[in-house]
Amino acid sequence: MLLFDIAITHIAGRTRQTLVAVLGVAVGVGFSIGMAALMQGSQDDFIRQLIDTMPHVQIKDERRTPTRQPAEDAFATAAIYGLRPTEDPRGIINPYAAIAWLNAWTPGTLSAGLRIQGVIRYAGNEVGAAIIGIEPDMERKVSSIVEDFTEGSFDSLTEGGNNIVMGRRMAERLGAKLGDTVRAVSSSGGTRDFRIMGLFHTGSSARDEGEGYVLLKNAQILSQRPNAVNDIRIRLADPHAAPAVARQAEARLGYRAVAWQEANEGLLEALVVRNAIMYTVVAAIMLVAGFGIFNIVSTITHEKARDIAIMKSLGFTQGDMQWLFVMEGLAIGLAGSALGWVLGFALTYILSGIEFNLSAGGREMTQLPVAWSLLHYTLAAGFALLSSAVAGYLPARRAARLHPVDVIRGAT
Amino acid sequence: MTSPMTEAPLIEARKLTRILPETVPVTLVHDIDLAVGRNEFLAITGPSGSGKSSLLYLLGLLDRPTSGALLVNGQDTAAMDEADLAHTRLSMMGFVFQFHFLLPEFTARDNIAIPMRKLGRLSRRQIDQRAEELLGSLGLGDHIDKRPDQLSGGQRQRVAVARALANDPAILLADEPTGSLDSKSSEQVFDTLSALVHERGKTVAMVTHDLDMANRADRRVHLVDGRIVPLDGAG
Structure with a gap:
């Protein structure tokens, strides 16, 4: 709790930088959620149409392997x-x-x-x-x-x-x-x-x-x-x-009995590839957000070299210092995730309301299909927190290794 | 003056040497034998670069000796790991430096509360109460909720003394605590340290350039080129 209080005090003391970093994470999380909702929604819609329009299992008068001669x-x-x-x-x-x-x-x-x-x-x-x-x-x-x-x-x-x-x-x-x-x-x-x-x-x-x-x-x-x-x-x-x-x-x-999954194996594999691309993009967005967090935590550790030294002289350990700055990264990640959830929800809601007509009649899509899934929120926040922890850890490790005597000598 | 060495020393240095492993190794302190007794006010003097502060950092477990032994409360510190050293500093020692080194975002009360919260012996309410008592006893009762930038230099240094005393340490290690203060504030801080020894039974080891102050301590050791030298002719 003490380290948490110090961490919050540190980042709260840099309102503008903190706000930029939090917004970076929030935009990343929000757009990841919106994109995942759209991708998952279109995938679900596609599979639903497959399931609706074709038999789930089709048995034909064919053999899977040739008759023995x-x-x-x-x-x-x-x-x-x-x-x-x-x-x-x-x-x-x-x-x-x-x-x-x-x-x-x-x-x-x-x-x-x-x-x-x-x-x-x-x-x-x-x-x-x-x-x-x-x-x-x-x-x-x-x-x-x-x-x-x-x-x-x-x-x-x-x-x-x-x-x-x-x-x-x-x-x-x-x-x-x-x-x-x-x-x-x-x-x-x-x-x-x-x-x-x-x-x-x-x-x-x-x-x-x-x-x-x-x-x-x-x-x-x-x-x-x-x-x-x-x-x-x-x-x-x-x-x-x-x-x-x-x-x-x-x-x-x-x-030969063919399940709908086997009949559409190629399409379903394409969806897996599409998901892999989507999560790669999400990870890339979070990586960029992570640079923002790295920047702020790195600046704090640089500016706080004296405080680190004095806290270590008071009896804080290297581990305490490391955890302190990782926590600062995580706090930004958490705040950004919370804001990103709101943004993601709003974005998904707006996307779900967009209407258009491809052609008349039949079962064509008339609205953007979106999926509301807690998994998207969890994954986006998980990526964000992981990225925040790593972004906080790197400068934290350097800060924790500061020798108090070097800093105190330098200051005096 | 009291006779401080009637019982086992609180800190004992035996042939303590610290060499910086630079391209050309630099000897900071060499073969120091020194015992700091309980309820003693020790002054460490010497010219700039003589190793006064280095010796204080070694005694305060902020630095490790290259050779020799350091015993705290009779226990050899060589076997202690980083966490043990940190806990010993937290529970037994208090530090005051030339600059106050208060955490700028925190109030005087919070700065003093930090070591107590870290040690975790007292409840939050008791911690706040003790912080207020310490500040009151150092004449800062009206400045409890002020941040360091709202205090004068002397007041900041007294808050730093209060923080050093937060966990009721056995020894206070002060590195030129009056070095950046005017003469009036210097006197206040010195009187505070002196009172800790003579009224509260603490031990103080103070590095200072001020020979007048050093001579008012219970004992004085003088360093030249990293070695303790006899006081004759040292000023």
Whole structure:
């Protein structure tokens, strides 16, 4: 407490310098918090959109590793080149048993469908498309597409018949409107006419330009694959449990089960790099603030050489002196952090209120997404205090080593 | 004059030598044998550069001897580490220098409270009370809450004496305490030190250039070129 009192008295005696150093830390902490809130907010928003728009686990009729070839069993050594996988028209074998098994333990909902590649034609125009056969009642439990309709509705699929709902951009490219009839051609050569009963706009151009939804049985007829299912999509109550669910499903069913994290591995890695850059910038800001603290503590120790000498002659130890000046650095860091928290909060609040429109409709961002997290405040203050402690420690170490006799002799 | 050496000395120097390890080594004090008794007023005199202050700093544990032994209260200080030396200074010794060296941002009371707070023997209330008593006893009762820049030179030096006495030390080490004062203030400070020895039973070791003052002490040792020399002819 005594050292604290002396430390406070020292820095309070230099109002202008102290204020500049405190403001330096405060600006550093405040902007770090604001920046972290924005970065984290945009990351959360991005991940939320990923989680909302895509299945958390997707099981396809593919194997993660190639099927073992008979030659490998027949011969001790066998080298195999140029294998081309054949498409199994049956899709996932015994899909309803798989669905029942998944339903029994999966903490979420699931939907089975048949995803085929084909072409959609209308009035001389044609667009390559993924034609997805679904059971509407199951699909609405796993997909957010139901909420993305700009014309018509997803419910029109439940009415039966040869109906299709497709991305609005796809319809635009075809020149078709709601109610028009388009022709779908599958890669196996099957054709079928569908009436457009709904147009959606998700904000993802890949989906808006390239996906169409039909009833499962229609997709099976179009692809000439009766009863086939090649795509099981699971939506979990806890999206972060997806890798574990995917591992368990793949181990049991043998088909490739991809969690949303694996499907977006590259993007998520980019976010990690982005965070690393952000924290590097935060550390750099704090380093600059640290120079301000170093400057003031260094000045104080220089000016206070006599006081250090006299305090050591009174019975203060080298450790006491070192701690005294580290405390002065920390006191500036603490004051700066407290002020920086207020500044950071205000900055985040202002950023969260900024509104803008990227384009109409869909799920586009209309406000800057910010994250309110105590971690940002703790980290920013932690960086600031660490920087303050180091900035105080360096001159403190030098001050503590002052020999009182040298100073007293010099003074007299 | 009292006979101060009837019991074991408070501080005893045996063949005390201090050499500064410069390119050309400088001998500050050489082979000093000196015992400072309890309740004694010792004056150390000598020309400039004779090693008076160096000897005082060695006796006050502010500096370490190059060779020889220094015993405080019968205990050899050679084995003490920095913390032990600091604690011994804090609890047993008080220092007064030519300049007051008061901490400029603190009031007279706070300056005196600092060594007491550091030692931690008294409560905050007792510390304030003792600081006020010490200032009152030195005629500074009206200046308790004044900072050093609001006091005269003599008053500052008396506050420094009060600070040196804060932890009720056994010995007060004074390095030319009147060196920067006018004659009236010098007398006040000398009288204060003298009273400490003769009325409060303290020990004072004082370096001074003032032979008149030195001769009024209980004992005087004279240094020339870092050695104690007989007083005959020393002035």
